[in-house]
Amino acid sequence: MKRYMMNDLIFAEQSQRFKVYIPGYLLIEIQKQCILAYPNETGGILAGKYSRELDCAYISELLKAPPGSKSGRTWFLRGIKGIKKKLDRLWNKKTYYLGEWHYHPDNSSTLSNQDIKQMFSISNNPNYKCPEPILFIVGGKQNSWEYSVYVFPQCEKYIHLNLVELHS
Numbered sequence: 001m002k003r004y005m006m007n008d009l010i011f012a013e014q015s016q017r018f019k020v021y022i023p024g025y026l027l028i029e030i031q032k033q034c035i036l037a038y039p040n041e042t043g044g045i046l047a048g049k050y051s052r053e054l055d056c057a058y059i060s061e062l063l064k065a066p067p068g069s070k071s072g073r074t075w076f077l078r079g080i081k082g083i084k085k086k087l088d089r090l091w092n093k094k095t096y097y098l099g100e101w102h103y104h105p106d107n108s109s110t111l112s113n114q115d116i117k118q119m120f121s122i123s124n125n126p127n128y129k130c131p132e133p134i135l136f137i138v139g140g141k142q143n144s145w146e147y148s149v150y151v152f153p154q155c156e157k158y159i160h161l162n163l164v165e166l167h168s
């Protein structure tokens with residue numbers, strides 16, 4: 001069983017069928033990357049594992065923008081240099097590619113048409129071995145972050161997950 005901490009984020013499908021768990025320490029690391037990149041976009045890869053029932057994705061590793069990544073204020077092109085090696089190393093630790101994250105500086109965390117296209121190309125790409133990749137988008141800026149999470153099942157419509165409020 002995972003123990004949830006104060007600063008962890010949990011996103012769930014409306015039906016609660018599928019959940020994505022983002023630990024607080026990872027969120028802080030992503031925020032750091034966003035602050036460094038501001039006012040440009042940045043992004044990278046999310047890795048972790050699924051629950052045995054496959055109804056929850058636990059993100060535990062963050063890959064920041066690899067060498068060769070390019071970005072501007074409203075676009076980000078993730079490089080691929082060194083990615084395979086890093087993912088292979090994680091795979092050996094039973095930690096798998098789960099999806100992508102990126103930053104929309106001073107903007108809403110809602111996904112763009114370009115984001116949708118990119119994610120469906122990943123879900124249909126056998127090299128990623130990830131038929132339902134997750135997209136985590138950070139919007140806004142320091143002290144006014146905004147978050148969105150989406151899942152992209154193969155050949156289907158994408159699913160938007162809502163932030164679950166944690167009650168103590």
Ligand SMILES: [Zn+2]
Nearest residue numbers: 102111112115
């Ligand atoms: Zn985007």
